[in-house]
Amino acid sequence: MAVLLILPFVAIYGLVFIYPTIKMFILSFTDAPLIGAGDWVGLENYERLPRDRRFHTALWNTFYFVALTVIPGTLVALVISLGINRLKGRLQSLVLALFFLPYILPVSVVYLIWDWTLNFQFGIAMHLFDWAGADRIPVFKSTAWFMPAVGFVTIWWTAGFSILLFLAGRRAIPEEIYEAASLDNSGSWSTFSRVTWPLMWPxxxxxxxxxxILQLKIFDQVYLFSQGGRPNDNLVLVYYVFQRAFQSNQGGRAAAVAVVLFVIVIVVSVLNFQLTRLSGGRRK
Structure with a gap:
């Protein structure tokens, strides 16, 4: 009976994940185009990657973007959630809804909002630069400014879900613990560092x-904001897979890059989760 209940899930999971993953690994050892068969070339696609300048750029930009967004985004969401938790009633619901609203927007809408804001020619923020007497900055046309700007937009866009998780974690902490801390004359910082932070570590x-995981697979924002700019300087790994597969019709080489990204996501995510859990255990 149990087998019959889980069989539909196993079948769908195998069809939409396991089978495509296996095909991707096989494809990475061939010189196949995006659609159609190709000849077996062994490790040739992987051996090309260390000599591929665009792959190096994509790898560097991906990890740079992760550094700009993961820890800062997590800390921002934590601080906002603690502030929202202090509110009560309808005000709390309203503020939470305002912070969560960007998360439900499609990426195309997010792109339009921030293009209207930061566009070099007609962006609202550029008029503020003019008012202040400062030079305009071509944010999405400059290699130096591009990744920090997209990182900021991404944190603004995705923070709502993280805030919701942190708020749920904070509400799971029994209030009796805070009452005991107040009886011991514990200050705000002491209560946060000794009670809230350790209990919210999981x-x-x-x-x-x-x-x-999300930021290692970044693509949409980079692709949209690169339009009319210098896309090869702003490459990330998924964007590079897109270029190889859909623009150069090199399915085998695209699959090799996808396999590298797949391994990176698995290894880095497992290491991050385990290291975070171990460090949290030592804090208790």
Missing amino acids: VTALVSTIQL
């Missing part, structure tokens, strides 16, 4: 791991 591990 949620922090979960949020940072989710953010790490």
Whole structure:
């Protein structure tokens, strides 16, 4: 009976995940185009990667973007959630809804909002630069500014879900613990560092791991904000897979990059979650 209950899930999981993953690994050892068969080339696609300048750029930009977003985004969500938790009633619901609203927006809408805001020619923020007497900054056309700007937009866009998780973790802490801390004349910082932070560490591990997986697979924002700019300077790994597969029709080489990204996501996510849990255990 149990087998019959889980069989539909196993069948769907195998069809939409296991089978495509196996095909991707096999494809990475061939010179196949995006659609159609190819000849077996062994490790040739992987051996090309260390000599591929665009792959190096994509790898560097991906990890740079992760550094800009994962830890800062986690800390921002934690601080906001603690502030929202202090509110009561409808005000709390309203503020939480305002912070969660960007998360439900499609990436195209997020792109339009921030393009209207930071566009070099007509962006609202550029008019503020003019008012202050400062030079305008071509945020999405400059290699130096591009990744920090997209990282900021991504934190604004995705923080709502992390805030919700942190808020749930904070509400799971019994209020009796805080009452006992107040009786011991514990200050705000002492209560946070000795009570709130250690007890919310498992949620922090979960949020940072989710953010790490999401940001390693960054594509949409980079692709949209690169339009009309210098896309090869802004490459990330998924964008590079897109270029190889859909623009150069090199399915085998694209699959090799996808396999590398797949391994990176698995290894880095597991290490991050385990290290976060171990460090949390030592804090208790």
